[in-house]
Amino acid sequence: MITRATLHRTVAAALEEDAPWGDITSQALLPEDARATADLIAREPGVFSGGDVFAAAFALTDPAIRVDLHLADGDRFESGDALASVSGPARGILTAERVALNFTQRMSGIATLTAAYADAVEGTGVRIADTRKTTPGLRDFERHAVLSGGGSNHRRTLSDAVMAKDNHLEVLRQGGQDLATALREALARLPHTTHVVVEVDRLDQLTAVLDGGADTVLLDNFSLEDLRTAVALMAGRATAEASGGVTLESVRAIAETGVQVISVGALTHSARALDLGLDVRIG
Structure with missing residues (x-):
């Protein structure tokens, strides 16, 4: 079980590690009022895990960002499926992108491998x-x-x-x-x-x-x-x-x-x- 305290502490530490003084690329290049919508897309089939962690990376970066999860943890998906959608301030979305992906890719990889053993x-x-x-x-x-x-x-x-x-x-x-x-x-x-x-x-x-x-x-x-x-x-x-x-x-x-x-x-x-x-x- 991932407690709320562990979730926030760990994701916050990852965000701090990735952007200790902010995302200077997004801050320099993108207008402050720029908005974006992005989709989490599967490039291969697997089993989803880490939805709450994915959402927390964006929420802790900018509470104005909205995350809609299309799957629950444990759901299977195919290549090309949209697993989640993110919308809101573009700077915040791009600042949190890598941390959100790192966690979700890692956790979904573990879930997918585990499912292969369980199926066997x-x-x-x-x-x-x-x-x-x-x-x-x-x-x-x-x-x-x-x-x-x-x-x-x-x-x-x-x-x-x-x-x-x-x-x-x-x-x-x-x-x-x-x-x-x-x-x-x-x-x-x-x-x-x-x-x-x-x-x-x-x-x-x-x-x-x-x-x-x-x-x-x-x-x-x-x-x-x-x-x-x-x-x-x-x-x-x-x-x-x-x-x-x-x-x-x-x-x-x-x-x-x-x-x-x-x-x-x-x-x-x-x-x-x-x-x-x-x-x-x-x-």
Whole structure:
């Protein structure tokens, strides 16, 4: 969820970065009373995300600018479709243009990639989830885009859930601590509502993790055969989550092993910005 405070703070910072002393091109070239109408046009098909962010870029630049969104976040579109219209003072529209596009192109790119993964596992009941591999400062925006594309959100921050990964387990091992015991002791200290995830990369780690009381076991870089074996061994004692090297080509086969969640870092760290343009109407 993007709160109003986060939306305004982040977009305002982007506008400040792009025009710290104003848009000197528009101020020098365009009459102060010049007006314009422009359309947000898709240059390729995709899934829309970031409508409120797009509108905020213009509203924070000049409240006199009007933005009409033609799609809701999560709607699909084709190349050539008009996704939104902007009208008002021309200086303000051109000052906000790049920031508005940067956010919307990035978020729609994430939504489009997420939708491709969600479509690939349709009918399996498996959730496609993001990770914390997000752009610093833009996590809420990128997580929202994942939801727009039909995906699910993982934990938002380190404060939201326990997630013991390979480095945590290695520190325990070097200290001579038994994993199952360490997990049980941690659970005793935590609020009962705290979700506990433990990452494993070998089948022989499963027994200790399950005995320790993990809610979710993250099966990292497992082969399809080992995923099926792990799901059978877990027997519903914890949620089975697959991760590591997941691609559009492999995600369906992974889903069919019986896991409940597939986490994909590429949704946010490798999504390509969608090609969108803001075109001023002629005449």
